[in-house]
Amino acid sequence: MTVTGGAQPSASARAAEGTPLRSSLDTGSAEYRANFEAQLALLRQHDEQLNLARAGGGPRYADRHHARGRLLARERIELLLDRDAHFLELSPLAAWGTEFTVGASLVTGIGVVSGVECVLVAHDPTVRGGAANPYSLRKSLRALEIARRNRLPVINLVESGGADLPTQSEIFVPGGKIFHDLTELSGLGIPTIALVFGNSTAGGAYVPGMCDYTVFVDRQAKVFLGGPPLVKMATGEDADDEELGGARMHSQVSGLADYFAADERDAIRIGRRIVSELNWRKLGQPPSLPADEPLHDPGELFGIAPADVRVPFDPREVLARVVDGSRFGEYKESYGTSLVTGWASVHGYPVGVLANARGVLFSEESKKAAEFIMLANQADTPLLFLQNTTGYMVGTSYEQGGIIKDGAKMINAVTGSTVPHITLNMAASFGAGNYGMCGRAYDPRLLFAWPGSKLAVMGAAQLAGVMSIVGRAAAQASGKPFDEAADEQRRQAIEAQIERESHAFFVTARLYDDGLIDPRDTRTVLGIALSAAHSAPVEGRRGYGVFRM
């Protein structure tokens, strides 16, 4: 097994300083019980959807696939991964609630292969032959983006019939980006590997075509621009598909295959060997702080995450169950108290934490955040954004006090920051708070959400209310009578629609995050994310001193 240069917990870890957080959580309270029950119910729904994603095309297609002597996508991944190492699957609920199968006929994730953290992209051939639909495309591109931003080698486990033709108009043009990104990764020195288990035709042929290393499975890999029917139509030639694009041909004649694999296990074995031969070194610092478990039970996070996102909670209770030894060195504890900032570590990786405490961001919170982000950049310390925000404060005095300018400082600091950002939506991510707290548009390295969280421009009721007020004003302005009954109907319809669209499943289905996580797994997921982020160099933005805002 290759020894990566990085993530070994350094023997010379610095001693831990600071006082552990004390918890004042009352696990006997009715509120705790209610939250717990609500999370449990949500997790059950989440698990049902994950099971659907796992089932892919369903037992009939899985059996047929097995009967052909082939492994399922997840079986291939399990064999490829190091034994007992983790695998963080990304966007497992992609395409939820759409006409496409949950999971979007693709499995992507971050896992450890031969001691190297890699991004894995595996087609699920039981879902329409592994054909790509618009969600599969977004999921693929997001995985490649994660690989590029975190400098993670990519392993493609290829078996796809190509594009889902009825949706070609949505995927043909943007789909070219896959091959572009693979090439770009290679250009950046990030290795790309294709293990070809089956069809990889037409545009799909460029996946092995653009990868640094290719392994083709004998009598299974079929890699050609045009299959026998298309060739017949185009030139009249009667072509045999083995001669046109079989593993033997590509290994012996075209040279597209670097490695000829006798069977699937052989291909996976070769794939593991290739990774072991990459001479891979992580460029970020290895963990430098003690990685002891939190003092408080992470299982209690179930009782902290609120059943109703309008009920605020103290994010220190979350940190006490996530960070190493529950240690948290709070910064500006008494200033801008709606946002908690401070230093901690997760699995030995130092982090700066920004966590919403009471939803609203005022000028003080914004300035505190901007300063804190600059400090983290000075220290090359990754940032953790724990979202529970309803946005920046509105109202005359705040506008006059320059809330836009202060919010802009925070958004500017987030935008300019070059240390890794990892974002978690714990409950609410509304309005420009989503931007300031490093939402999807601000390029966090990885972004996760708890299953009970909501995300929208604003709360459903507020949005419906605003629409109603605007309608009433418009009616008044044009002197038309205002239909109260119709307004109420419209208001309810809008509220229901927004409620539906701010639901965590809806959000994650559209790739606005990288997946929903069980709150109890928060520490593990953040550890995996931080370790992956340290595959790339961790360097903060420099040039100016830290502004006192």
Added chain:
Amino acid sequence: MTGVPAIGKLLVAARGEIALRIIRTAHELGIATVAVFSDPDAGAPFVAAADEAVALPGAAPAATYLRGDAIMAAAHASGAQAVHPGYGFLSENAAFARDCAQAGLIFVGPPPEAIEAMGSKIRAKQVMAAAGVPVLPSVTVPAGAGGLAVGAGGLAAATAAIDAQREGAGIAYPLLVKAAFGGGGRGMRIVAGPGDLAEAVAGAQREAASAFGDGTVFLERYVDRPRHIEVQIVGDGHGNLTHLCERECSVQRRYQKIIEEAPSPAVDDRLRAELAAAAVAAGRAVGYAGAGTVEFVLDTDGSFYFLEMNTRLQVEHPVTELVTGLDLVAVQLAVAEGHPLPAEVTSARVTGHAVEARLYAEDVGAGFQPATGTVHRFTIGGGPGIRVDAGVADGTVVTAHYDPMLAKVIAHGPTREVACRRLARALARAQVHGVTTNRDLLVAVLREPEFRAGVIDTGYLERHDPAKLGAPPDGDALALHATAAALAGQARRRAASTVLPGIPPGWRNVPGDGQMTAYTSAGQEVEVCYRAGRSGVRVSVGGEPLPGLTVHRAAPDEIDVTVGGVRRRVSVHRVGAVDYVDSPLGASVLTEVERFPPPRPLAEPGSLLAPMPGTVARVAVSPGERVAAGTPVVVLEAMKMEHTVRAPHGGVVTEVGVHAGQAVDAGARLARVEQEPA
């Protein structure tokens, strides 16, 4: 004691556990030791334990430990004054004892005359009968008389003559045919009736002649279901000769003792006194000095008969040592130095009960076939009353050259019951990794009701099938052991992980099938699937979930686990791809199945493929031809260069697919050479 110097340095002309045993006492007495060792024993523990060692080049006993001249040369080279022959090898070789004396070396053993007198069983019986020791009636058949050695015409007559002698001696059928020299059951036959006599005598003669160099055999009254009782005696050559209680060695496999004890559960005080008197009389009859053993066969009616006398230290001497508190090697050395028997010997008393088990490297299921290999770990825990006389240690290589006994484990207790239980437990908890042993059989016998009741005789292991008694642990134990091996593997890999070793092993956010590990154990395949969940690890073995599983601790070498309400610590020792697992339920050897088996060969085995495109210039073989590895098969011409394709291995050409002048592509099959099984 005049003129006999004190021994300052002792050469130990033995190997294995007995050499170590002798060295231990010598060192306790302040005597320096010299080991002699064959090539395979160069790394053996007894060589390391001795102060000095002299190599006996070679491996076979005849070239090494049986070479009296080489051993005496070693004694001279090292300045040893005495030679302790242990048991086996030269221990009962009167000529060697004499040679030692002539060379001025003290032979730690009886006078050569005593060895000689007891060397022939027939002569021994005569001496004993004369001394009033009970012997079984017998008839001698000299080598060359009777059996097949007589011409075909004389066969019937010869047999009839022997049968008449038998009648005269009062020996009824069934009877026993035995070799006059040697032992260990070779040259021994039970004869049911007169019809089988000729063949049995002939067979026994053949075996005796080949094994002991003398085809003399004798007929003896057969004792049904006999018990083997022997009496330890010690004499000092100054007229003192005493017994040290009896031992019973009735549990035998193929005439090889495997469990011995002292005192015998079949011997009461009256019988004990009779046995002792007979043994002492036997010793006196031959002027015995040193430690010796008089063996008797005990009939079901309580009568006993002289069997033979062993003029050396017995393998099973520790049971006597434990019940008397004496050190028999120290006694031997004292006598050899000319001292009279000390008072603690002459007034020795028996306290409690001792049982010994011989741990052999052998495959009980395969008819006690000796096993070889490297002992990766040899640990027998102590515990009250447990003594271990071992010849091996971690890393010792067990070869086929010598006796496959690895160690003797001996337990002492206030009663037979306690001693047996202590011994069974010590053996059951022992960790012996790398070679197959008879451990399970020993434990099973020690826990078997008949044995526990003392109902034993030399036919014990014929009544109780050793293969069944010594069966490996059952399915539940195998499931536990496979689980432990899998979890220890997980702990081992996590400990070696360079990426996030602190997160839960095998963590998944989308539930998966879990981690699979497959093993083979004694020809059985076991598949373990484990998954770390929020409520602990869940494991299924062969698709069956392990009920009520709690893993308290998982380390690469030990798993602390509760299954079905019982918490146990399971030890796991990994050597290569093999896990040696020990628990209170027994021991298992699990070989992990490769996760990525070698891929199927791309071409049919033996296929010769064209390395590049070209034209066949010449075919050098024809189908059916036998070729050696490297034989040119086909010569290809390409770009004015000739490439010779040669046979990859020896075998028969089964196919030639091309002819001269034919153009071939790269990878085309030219011919096939089928490898012949070795």
